[in-house]
Amino acid sequence: MSEKNQATVRAIYEAFGAGDYARALTFCDPKVTFQISGKSKLAGKYDATNFVSGLVAKWKELSGGQYKLEVHDVLASDRHAVALASVKFARKNGETAEYRSAQVWRIENGKPVAWYEYLRDGYQFDAIWS
Numbered sequence: 205m206s207e208k209n210q211a212t213v214r215a216i217y218e219a220f221g222a223g224d225y226a227r228a229l230t231f232c233d234p235k236v237t238f239q240i241s242g243k244s245k246l247a248g249k250y251d252a253t254n255f256v257s258g259l260v261a262k263w264k265e266l267s268g269g270q271y272k273l274e275v276h277d278v279l280a281s282d283r284h285a286v287a288l289a290s291v292k293f294a295r296k297n298g299e300t301a302e303y304r305s306a307q308v309w310r311i312e313n314g315k316p317v318a319w320y321e322y323l324r325d326g327y328q329f330d331a332i333w334s
Contacts, residue, residue: 209311210280213287216316217275225256233315240321244333266333267293267301285309285316301332 212231219228229236229252238250238259245266250259263271276288287307295301303323310318323329 206280206282208314209282209285209309210278212311212314212316213278213280213285213309214275217273217278217287221273225260229255231316233312233317236315236317236319238319242323242326242330244330246333247330266296268296270294280311283311285311295332303329303332305329 216228216231219225219231232252234252236252236255238255240246240248240259246259246262248258270293272292274290274292276290279286279288286309288304289307290302290304292300292302303325305324306322308320308322309316310320
């Protein structure tokens with residue numbers, strides 16, 4: 205099962221990287237949630253109904269549409285998958301921003317039901333996305 209979960213999460217990131225957010229969601233449970241902690245403009249809990257209109261729209265607005273996610277590795281078990289990732293983008297003021305995180309997926313019955321982003325530096329993340 206862990207190989208299947210790893211492949212599922214990789215497929216989500218592949219669709220996400222292609223800008224096909226609707227396709228990325230097809231790999232998830234219909235009630236999937238996405239949570240970002242902290243005090244930034246991205247912080248909050250999102251679900252499949254507001255993932256694109258909420259979280260993705262904020263990413264695009266705050267990054268000037270230049271948001272690039274690089275997945276370094278995906279580790280998986282029967283219940284979880286973890287993507288080690290970095291994000292780079294040009295801020296509206298022209299500065300380049302980058303942060304690293306571990307993105308944890310909780311999986312039930314072969315479908316991701318929750319995503320949480322654990323940041324290497326939460327203060328940096330909040331400052332970047334403020």
